[in-house]
Amino acid sequence: MMKWLSPRSALGIALITVALVALPFVAAMGGQAWVRILNFAILYAFLALGLNIVVGLAGLLDLGYIAFYAVGAYTWALLASPHFGLHWPIWAILPFGAALACIAGVVLGSPTLKLRGDYLAIVTLGFGEIVRIFMNNLNAPVNITNGAQGITLIDPVKFGDFSFSGTSQILGISLSGPQKYYYLLVALAILVIIVNERLQNSRIGRAWQAIREDEIAAKAIGINTRNLKLLAFAMGASFGGIAGGIFSAMQGFVSPESFSLIESIMILAMVVLGGMGHIPGVILGAVLLTVLPEVLRYAVGPVQTAIFGKVLVDPESLRMLIFGLALVLVMRFKPAGLWPSPERKRDLTVKPQEVAP
Amino acid sequence: MSKAMGEVLLEANAVAKHFGGVKALRDVSLTIRRGEVYGLIGPNGAGKTTFFNCMTGLYVPDGGGFMFNGTPLVADAPHQAAERGIARTFQNIRLFGNMTALENVMVGRHVRTKAGVVGAMLHTPATRNEEAAIRQRAIDLLHYVRIEDRAEDLAKNLSYGDQRRLEIARALATEPSLLCLDEPAAGMNATETEALRDLIEGIRRDGTTILLIEHDVKLVMGLCDRVAVLDYGALVIEDVPAVVQKDQRVIEAYLGA
Numbered sequence: 001m002m003k004w005l006s007p008r009s010a011l012g013i014a015l016i017t018v019a020l021v022a023l024p025f026v027a028a029m030g031g032q033a034w035v036r037i038l039n040f041a042i043l044y045a046f047l048a049l050g051l052n053i054v055v056g057l058a059g060l061l062d063l064g065y066i067a068f069y070a071v072g073a074y075t076w077a078l079l080a081s082p083h084f085g086l087h088w089p090i091w092a093i094l095p096f097g098a099a100l101a102c103i104a105g106v107v108l109g110s111p112t113l114k115l116r117g118d119y120l121a122i123v124t125l126g127f128g129e130i131v132r133i134f135m136n137n138l139n140a141p142v143n144i145t146n147g148a149q150g151i152t153l154i155d156p157v158k159f160g161d162f163s164f165s166g167t168s169q170i171l172g173i174s175l176s177g178p179q180k181y182y183y184l185l186v187a188l189a190i191l192v193i194i195v196n197e198r199l200q201n202s203r204i205g206r207a208w209q210a211i212r213e214d215e216i217a218a219k220a221i222g223i224n225t226r227n228l229k230l231l232a233f234a235m236g237a238s239f240g241g242i243a244g245g246i247f248s249a250m251q252g253f254v255s256p257e258s259f260s261l262i263e264s265i266m267i268l269a270m271v272v273l274g275g276m277g278h279i280p281g282v283i284l285g286a287v288l289l290t291v292l293p294e295v296l297r298y299a300v301g302p303v304q305t306a307i308f309g310k311v312l313v314d315p316e317s318l319r320m321l322i323f324g325l326a327l328v329l330v331m332r333f334k335p336a337g338l339w340p341s342p343e344r345k346r347d348l349t350v351k352p353q354e355v356a357p
Numbered sequence: 358m359s360k361a362m363g364e365v366l367l368e369a370n371a372v373a374k375h376f377g378g379v380k381a382l383r384d385v386s387l388t389i390r391r392g393e394v395y396g397l398i399g400p401n402g403a404g405k406t407t408f409f410n411c412m413t414g415l416y417v418p419d420g421g422g423f424m425f426n427g428t429p430l431v432a433d434a435p436h437q438a439a440e441r442g443i444a445r446t447f448q449n450i451r452l453f454g455n456m457t458a459l460e461n462v463m464v465g466r467h468v469r470t471k472a473g474v475v476g477a478m479l480h481t482p483a484t485r486n487e488e489a490a491i492r493q494r495a496i497d498l499l500h501y502v503r504i505e506d507r508a509e510d511l512a513k514n515l516s517y518g519d520q521r522r523l524e525i526a527r528a529l530a531t532e533p534s535l536l537c538l539d540e541p542a543a544g545m546n547a548t549e550t551e552a553l554r555d556l557i558e559g560i561r562r563d564g565t566t567i568l569l570i571e572h573d574v575k576l577v578m579g580l581c582d583r584v585a586v587l588d589y590g591a592l593v594i595e596d597v598p599a600v601v602q603k604d605q606r607v608i609e610a611y612l613g614a
Contacts, residue, residue: 195478202477202484203470203491206456210464213453220413220447221531222439222468231474 020186024179035178037294039250042185043243045286048270049192049279050239055268056277057205058232059212061121063264064108064128068101068237070259072244074135074145075100077254080155083146090157094245101241102234104131109233113226116215128264135256150255157184157249164249181250188246189283192239196279199235208232209277273330275337284339293323366391366426366566367412367443367535373420374407374590381407383591384421389535394557394567396581396598398574400610404590405570406448409539413445414438426534439468444533446524448540448570454513458504458523461512462495465530498526502556518549525556529565536560537568542576554580574611578602586610 005013027034047069054062075097079088088096108127112120139147156165156177164184165177199205207228210218219225248254266289274285300315300322330338371384381404389395397405410416412423414435423430431437444465453461470491476484499505502522507515512523521541528536538557542550550573557580561567571577577584578598586593586601588610594601601607 198477198480199474202488203467203472204474204477206460206464207467209456209460210453210467213455214451216415217447217451217453218464219435220415220439220445220451221465221527222436223464224436235474 024182028176028179032176032178035176035182037291039178039181039185041287041290042182042189043247043250044267044270044290045283046185046189046192046246047240047243047267048274048282048286049189049196050236050243051267052196052271052277052279052282053199053208053239054232054236055271056282057200057212058208058229060229060232061117061268062124062233062236063121063261063268064124064126064131065236065240065267066259066261066264067108067128067131068104068240069244069247069263070131070135070256071101071104071237072097072241073248073254073258074151074244075241076245076248077151077154078144080249081151082153083151087155090159090249094242097245098238098241101244102238105233105235105237105240106230108237109230113229125261125264128259128261132256132259135259145256148256150253150257152253154248154252154254156252157181157246165252181246185246188242193279193283200277200279204228204231269327273327273337275340278337278339278341281337281339281341285337288338292326293319296322363390363392365389365424367568368424369408369412369421370424371421372408372411372418372423374404374411374416374418380590382411382418383589385587385590385592386421387585387592387595389566389568390583391534391566392561392564393582394561394569394580396577396584397568397570397587398572398577398584399587399593403587403610405587406539407590408587409445409537409568409570412438413443413537436468439531439533442532442534443537444528444531444535445537446521446528446539446541448543450517450520450524452512452515452520452524452527454511456512457509458499458512458515458519459492459495459508461523462498462526462530463491465498465527466491466494468531495526495530498529499523501529501559502526517544518552521545521553522556525560529560533565535566535568537570539570540572541569542571542573550576 024035024038027038047065051062051065054060054065076093078084079086079093079096108124112123115123135145136148138145145151156163158164162168164180167174167176168180169175207218207223210221210223211225211228215225270285270289271282272285273289274283275281296319297315300318301311304311304313304315365388367389369385369387371386372382373380373384374382385404385408397408399405407416411418411432412430414430414433414437417432422432425441425443430441453464456464470487472484472487496505496508499508502525504515504519504522504526507519512520515523525536525538525541541557542553545553554576557567557569569577569581581598583596584598584601585595586604586607588606593606593610594604
């Protein structure tokens, strides 16, 4: 059902488009580092939206999500670098990486089908660590992942002759590598938003939400909970795999330490902090949690110097302290997240009417 | 209705279930005929809900089994029971609290629809049509149980009586041939019970067989075509209400020997 846009929403979309197009140029004024930060914000939004399918819709608390990101990243790294001398094109690697991550998702999902909540979190957490340790140790007897040193000189994203690394001129405008990746990431992010949105309001999406709300009732009305949980794991993992591939190409380098437990927790925090199951909220959470620590990194040192005349507390630890405090405060005062779905918000602000039996 | 009234719809054959040393069901056999309202009563702990749970696949019976529509029901597969045409409500209401009333009923259409992930992502015409049909059917069902004005409210914010009705609407969305209601009148006042009775009679008139577990003896005796009485997991009697009401064993079971 296509509906014509109202003038107001058309204007809104136009403004957002202009802002999205202009953003990397604004960020570049502060240096290319800020464009990279921006790119990571979008990449994390992509990841968080993938995790949102598993956690927000199906209600499966997955603490090992980073494993699928790792699978995607290593797939790209191994198939497009001098490490094995392979240089597959993007249209072959990205689906392949997504498929491998999807399989990993099913492999993780199948033994956890009967687990819920805390127990599921522990098992998935273990799975995430297993994948990282695998990557760390798969350098002997046959060197597959090059161990802790990681893989270097990974090919950038290329479409034909057009490479996303290095500066190039398009229509007379000079675009740096990170700026080009920015547009690629925005395109991918829009795609994943559409997919999320459509899934959420579909037969499958409703079945996931039913499982989240009450698994027994879901079974009783004919939902095959086993298959649908596996599907949620597989879908979420595929998105993780795609994000991992892009990460690998963008960085040109992967090593196991990029896929530590803290990364999984950060992505989960983005989903929870932003507003579980609510797409704009999840995006907000991802952008804030990526950009805020970076802003603090630049701000904490100079602010101390300005106030006390010298740096009293190591900026790195103070930054994480402030960050942690911010998380605690948000969860204390906005338990449904910063931007929860309207229904949830209404529910938490308005007292439900008395249900006298 | 394609099949004749009065033929056997569900047949329980010596169904047994025990939890450790407790024998919750002792070889219970009974038959439910198409088109009737069948009452299952008994004191607390008599095994009524256990019987329900065995039938709908939430429990695996330790002995015996069920024939439904002429073929055996697979144990331990609740989603298949719904697919075969058995829908149920729960004694302690189990709705999808954080979904709207309309969405709750739409989920009930799951088993009768088939759009998959790919269709949803590509928004194909087939998916869109099916989605529109699901929505329309859900709205119709909300009208049917008369809570259409609560369609956009979260299920958990509905009043108790409306939640009961919503649960019935959700069960009806699966197009059951047997609708099992587990103590639907529990906690209702006289007016609400009367309205519920009208609703159940309406559902029966529209061709759905009903299995009713209920404590409200007056409701059961007034509504049911036949009644079975369970006590300590065993079937005491299965007959028309007039006979059951006068049975000495039933009076003893209810009033204490």
